[in-house]
Amino acid sequence: MNKNSNTYTFLYATALVVVVATALSLTATGLKSRQQKNIEVEKKQNILLSVNKAGALDSVPDRNAYIEELYRRYIVEEYLVDADGHRKEGDAFAMNMKTQYDIIREINAAGVTDEEKLALRGKLSLPVFVCRNDDSTLKYIVPVYGLGLWGAIWGYVSLDDDFNTVYGAIFDHKGETPGLGAEIAFPKFFKQFEGKQLFKEGQFTSIRIVKGGAPAGDRHGVNAISGGTITSRGVEEMLKNCLTEYKPFFGQQERFKESKN
Amino acid sequence: MEAEKTGNNTGLFWKLFTAPLGKNNPITVLVLGICSALAVTVQLESALVMGLAVTIVTGFSSLIVSSLRATISPRIRIIVQLVVVATLVIIVDQVLRAYAYNASKQLSIFVGLIITNCIIMGRIEAFALANKPWLSLIDGIGNGLGYGIILVIVAFFRELFGSGTLMGYQIIPESWYIVNGGFYENNGLMILPPAALIVVGLIIWVQRSFYKV
Numbered sequence: 001m002n003k004n005s006n007t008y009t010f011l012y013a014t015a016l017v018v019v020v021a022t023a024l025s026l027t028a029t030g031l032k033s034r035q036q037k038n039i040e041v042e043k044k045q046n047i048l049l050s051v052n053k054a055g056a057l058d059s060v061p062d063r064n065a066y067i068e069e070l071y072r073r074y075i076v077e078e079y080l081v082d083a084d085g086h087r088k089e090g091d092a093f094a095m096n097m098k099t100q101y102d103i104i105r106e107i108n109a110a111g112v113t114d115e116e117k118l119a120l121r122g123k124l125s126l127p128v129f130v131c132r133n134d135d136s137t138l139k140y141i142v143p144v145y146g147l148g149l150w151g152a153i154w155g156y157v158s159l160d161d162d163f164n165t166v167y168g169a170i171f172d173h174k175g176e177t178p179g180l181g182a183e184i185a186f187p188k189f190f191k192q193f194e195g196k197q198l199f200k201e202g203q204f205t206s207i208r209i210v211k212g213g214a215p216a217g218d219r220h221g222v223n224a225i226s227g228g229t230i231t232s233r234g235v236e237e238m239l240k241n242c243l244t245e246y247k248p249f250f251g252q253q254e255r256f257k258e259s260k261n
Numbered sequence: 262m263e264a265e266k267t268g269n270n271t272g273l274f275w276k277l278f279t280a281p282l283g284k285n286n287p288i289t290v291l292v293l294g295i296c297s298a299l300a301v302t303v304q305l306e307s308a309l310v311m312g313l314a315v316t317i318v319t320g321f322s323s324l325i326v327s328s329l330r331a332t333i334s335p336r337i338r339i340i341v342q343l344v345v346v347a348t349l350v351i352i353v354d355q356v357l358r359a360y361a362y363n364a365s366k367q368l369s370i371f372v373g374l375i376i377t378n379c380i381i382m383g384r385i386e387a388f389a390l391a392n393k394p395w396l397s398l399i400d401g402i403g404n405g406l407g408y409g410i411i412l413v414i415v416a417f418f419r420e421l422f423g424s425g426t427l428m429g430y431q432i433i434p435e436s437w438y439i440v441n442g443g444f445y446e447n448n449g450l451m452i453l454p455p456a457a458l459i460v461v462g463l464i465i466w467v468q469r470s471f472y473k474v
Binding site for chain 1: 303327332333334335336337340341344345348352355358359360363369423449452453
């Protein structure tokens with residue numbers, strides 16, 4: 001057959017596409033469950049890291065099984081809350097914080113009336129994870145999500161049961177500049193959040209990321225990353241925007257009322 | 262390259278395999294595939310995974326295209342080559358996501374971008390279309406490894422001087438650092454892409470004076 005003929009070219013292209021499509025769909029289907037498992041375990045690991053668990057994994061032979069085991073042991077409850085802080089039906093673990101962030105961003109957009117804000121807040125389903133430590137104190141973990149310089153940044157913040165003091169935090173990012181913005185994913189940055197407070201004399205202040213360094217002993221601020229100004233600002237915005245929506249939930253907790261901050 | 266005309270087979274295989282590692286290196290001599298060499302050489306681990314992934318793709322795409330070379334319609338030659346390369350790249354990406362999740366996260370889009378790596382199309386056009394499948398496989402693997410070696414050398418220097426670590430393990434003693442009262446500080450430039458250009462440039466210099474090109 002003439003290799004330059006139209007018929008040959010069309011038949012060749014068709015056959016090639018069929019073979020390639022089969023090979024690709026077989027690979028994708030075959031590996032799908034394993035890939036999803038990896039994503040799920042990564043989320044569990046991040047949740048655990050925010051309460052200072054699952055840190056040293058180098059000596060663990062089966063990481064996935066180990067993380068699953070820790071998650072079962074420490075995370076005793078996971079649930080969704082609405083904008084008034086009441087519990088809501090739904091799967092908290094499967095809830096993607098990005099969808100909530102999209103709503104939160106609309107709420108904070110310029111020119112949104114109070115009525116619209118109310119309607120938007122009605123759509124919120126915010127995940128809460130509860131960790132019971134070995135000394136049986138409870139820690140509450142909330143996810144946060146926002147924008148850095150090049151793309152999404154996200155993380156988990158764990159709070160003591162006064163819903164004011166930060167117990168731990170962890171951040172990750174899609175593609176911040178290595179050595180600059182990407183430093184938010186390293187302990188040197190996120191360990192600073194331990195012991196910081198979200199409320200100052202009863203007022204929600206969130207945590208400031210201070211360029212040039214927070215004063216020593218500042219309970220509401222941490223040091224920004226030098227050279228990572230926009231990412232640092234992104235973290236500050238992310239904490240403020242996301243935690244603001246959790247405020248009603250914090251306010252309803254007994255220990256929060258007792259401590260009166 | 263008229264490889265098939267040389268007589269001794271083992272000698273030829275060896276020559277095809279080793280030439281791209283040294284005097285015909287795709288990065289330092291042919292200056293192909295520079296783009297990803299800048300992007301994935303901040304850490305040794307990602308450079309290793311990337312080198313391996315590219316080796317697999319160059320090897321098998323050369324093998325497949327060479328096996329098909331008698332049947333490919335000349336009018337869609339480049340498209341057929343691209344389809345073969347793209348398929349292999351997607352398979353590698355999927356496998357990494359399933360079995361080397363952390364590495365695939367670090368490499369992110371650069372695995373997908375292997376498709377645009379000039380070395381692969383370069384070897385297919387220059388070698389696989391004119392030579393037998395076996396020879397093409399060896400040539401592809403050789404060139405992939407030649408790329409990988411440079412990546413690893415560059416990443417070695419960038420990770421060591423930029424982060425003070427190798428494969429994630431601290432090499433430069435913590436006590437040397439200024440923050441801990443020492444005299445040393447990591448070189449921030451090494452983490453940024455220009456450092457890769459500088460290191461590749463130095464390697465090219467060393468290599469050219471060695472081979473007297």
